[in-house]
Amino acid sequence: MSKSFIEQVHYIRIPVKDLERSAQWYRDVLGLQLVNLTEELAVIKVNEGPFLLILIPTEDETFAHFTINHEQEFSIGFTSPELSKFHQHLMGNRVKVDDIKEENGHAFFHFYDPDGNKFQAHW
The missing domain is CATH 3.10.180.10 (2,3-Dihydroxybiphenyl 1,2-Dioxygenase, domain 1)
Structure with a gap:
């Protein structure tokens, strides 16, 4: 096709x-x-x-992410041209957020909504 x-x-x-x-x-x-x-x-x-x-x-214990070897993996990635500012904004709003990481020139971090859904922001 x-x-x-x-x-x-x-x-x-x-x-x-x-x-x-x-x-x-x-x-x-x-x-x-x-x-x-x-x-x-x-x-x-x-x-x-x-x-x-x-x-x-939903009342079910379910999320928009999944697991691999019992580790949470995000399913939705957002782009943000101002990654550091977005990270600070989320922390200022008491959002559960991981540290910014960089791998091969790719900067990203993970964060969670109030229901525990895991997302990634990257640039």
Whole structure:
């Protein structure tokens, strides 16, 4: 097959325990646009692109990341041209955040939303 029928990734669903609190966190701490909030979901827009994060409430013990050899691995990576400032901003907002690391000229760190979902920010 030479051409894919898939044009782009439109959204990723993220499980959260408290939908309203999480929606406010993604808006206020990450600076993303809250497009819609209902009892069933919250729609978060990532800047001007077509990409959305959909927050889904659940009581289950589940996350948007996975494990390899019992170690948590992120599934969503965000880019940030001001990585150090973003890192400081998150720490100032009491977000669980790991130290900035650099490997082969690639700087990154991991952080967690209020529900324990693990993400990466890199540049």
